[in-house]
Amino acid sequence: MCDLLGLSFSTDISARISLDIFQDRGRVNPDGWGMAFYYDKSLRIIKEAQSALNSPLFDFMERYIHSKTIISHVRRSTRGIPSYLNTHPFYREMNIGHTRQEYSFAHNGTLTNLARLSTLNCKPLGETDSELAFCYIIETIQNRGIQNWTEGDYAFLENTCRDINDDENTFNCMLSNGELLFCYSDENDHNNGLRYLCQKQPFGTIELISPDEKLGAIDIHTATPTDSLAENELGYVISTRILTEGDWTEFRGGELIVFRNGEIVYPSHRVTQSSS
Helix, strand or coil, X not given: CCEEEEEEEEEEEEXXXXXXXXXXXXXXXXXXXXXXXXXXXEEEEEEECCCCCCCHHHHHHHHHCEEEEEEEEECCCCCCCCCCCCCCCEEEEEEECCEEEEEEEEEECCECCCHHHCCCCCCCCCCCHHHHHHHHHHHHHHHHXXXXXXXXXXXXXXXXXXXXXXXXXXXXXXXXXXXXXXXXXXXXXXXXXXXXXXXXCCCCEEEEECCCCEEEEEECCECCCHHHCCCCCEEEEEECCCCCCCCXXXXXCCCEEEEECCEEEECHHHHHHHHC
């Protein structure tokens, strides 16, 4: 079973927050791992078509990444051989009007009904159903001409994900353009769907647990000295797993939640909850 983890923070953090749990998941998700992050407003993706367990490159990532927005994925393949092109996250650049945007995407689930996902211009480079869904989403965004996302555009993307996520297709996914992190939870709770946890400054250490065992700890390190951070700095951890003791909030089935710089911006009832 693949695992997803997304991070949206108001200040640059180290990806160390995601690595311990995901490296352990490499035992049961041996077919690849990858991380997408945005640095100086440019997308960087590092991934391997092998288990994250005992990967020197995976260990290096703990020291290398600093970003407000990060997507992590570990893979057990259900469609497409283990290869670099089939490893998540996937990437596309698009130009709409005078704006250039770099989108990254990772998916948890299996798509068996692929007929509706036909595209004219955006074509997969690999063999996965996941990348095909990403191409379909990218083309719908481009056809709509979305440059600056609005409430109506968020609802449009949510409906697009629901169209993909019919009875035959399981679909948890994360999509980002660097500024926004879009997280969609399967309408039938595939792999338990998604959930999120709010973190406030000072961030500190999060203990990782599962019902049966302790899985270590993750530290939220910032690129800015702690004494210069505002007290209201915060962020969200979004995952297919409950990773810690704490107040995790479940997504509803078929719900899209949009995060920007450590805040929820869609849907409106989640925005109210996050600011309380």
